[in-house]
Amino acid sequence: MFRMRVARRALVADGVLELVLLPVDGERVPEWTPGAHVGLTLGEGLVRHYSLCGEPTDDHFRLAILREPESRGGSVFVHDSLAEGDVLTVEAPRNHFPLVPDAPEYVFVAGGIGVTPLLPMIEEVERVGATWRLEYGGRTRASMAYHEELTTRYPSRVRVHPQDEVGLMPLAEILADRDRGVAVYCCGPGPLIEAVEKECGAQGIGDLHFERFSAQAPVALDTDCEFEVVLAVSGQTVPVPVGCTILEAVEKAGVPADSSCRDGTCGTCEVGVLEGRPDHRDFILTDAEKETGDTMLICISRSCSDRLVLDL
Incomplete structure (x- = not known):
């Protein structure tokens, strides 16, 4: 944790507020890589x-935050209560959406505020001279943050698709005839991500990366069973009944555990798995990471075995 001051706030699109945060007390901006939050x-x-939607070399953090119609309190606070000069406690950057190096081509697909993690990726691939394109959709032009900046700087590489003007993005056209090594990066609403997943499958594109800002519908729990977790640090055994998450069970047992979103989208609660087979239900870990089973997100995932031993 470290402290940062709100140096500037400005509307950059309908309902989208940009924040610039500067470190206080002589602290340095922590290192981060494109895709981090x-x-x-x-x-x-x-x-x-x-x-983070600035550049890793900046001496500040830049964020763009959408005022969510169904906010759980965060975006409303940022838009209505946060003022220039306020000091915030900030967690160190985490990156569950990293940019793979050396792809023969990058295709970025953004929906609305989902453009934000893609901006530093675009700067990085442009810096190294890679081939890339951005397909950027939104409800209206006025709601699409940074679209003028992007189309002005990269007129041949960026296409915008305001839904009220042209309808939905033509994903079949966007993803057709791509080289097998193309890396597709997608961030935006759940329906867009699911449509891109489906189209990549149809086109035989296997290198797909995406990040969700909110969880999908909850996983059905009618087949869940009770299991137990052993906390390797203390040796304590904690039962996890049906209808209770590992995180909730551990907290009830008086054991502190890092957490934030509690819906499998931020990665704060990720812990190591020493024994047992997790039932992964998060939206962070890759298929390969889930198959390995070395870590899990305890806010939402459960167990396929009667017993899990966690590095907690």
């Missing part, structure tokens, strides 16, 4: 995670 403590202990 940070957690902000807002109000009375409310922690929310937002993508």
Whole structure:
């Protein structure tokens, strides 16, 4: 954790507020890589995670935050209560959406505020001279943050698709005839991600990376069973009944555990798995990471075995 001051706030699109945060007390900006996000403590202990959309070489953090119609408190606080000069507690950057190096081509697909983690990726691939394109969709032009900046700087590489003007993005056209080594990066609403997943499958594109800002519908729990977790640090055994998450069970047992979103989208609660087979239900870990089973997110995932031993 470290402290940062709100140096500037400005609307950059309808409902989208840009924040520039500067470190205080002589602290340095922590290192980060394209795709990273940070957690902000807002109000009375409310922690929310937002993508970094500046450049890793900046001496500040830049964030763009959408005022969510169904906000759980975070975006409303940022838009209505956070003022220039306020000091926030900020979690160190985490990156569960890293940019793979040396792809023959990068295709970025953004929906609305999902453009934010893609901006530093675009700067990086442009810096190294890679081939790339951005397909950027939104409800209206006025709601699409940074679209003028992007189309002005990269007129031949960026296409915008305001839904009220042209309808939905033509994903079949966007992803057709791509080289097998193309890396597709997608961030935006759940329906867009699911449509890109489906189209990549149809086109035989296997190198797909995506990040969700909110969880999908909860996983059905009618087949869940009770299991137990052993906390390797203390040796304590904690039962996890049906209808209770590992995180909730551990907290009830009086054991502190890092957490934030509690819906499998931020990665704060990730812990090591020493024994047992997790039932992964998060939206962070890759298929390969889930198959290995070395870590899990205890806010939402359960167990396929009767017993898990966690590095906790």
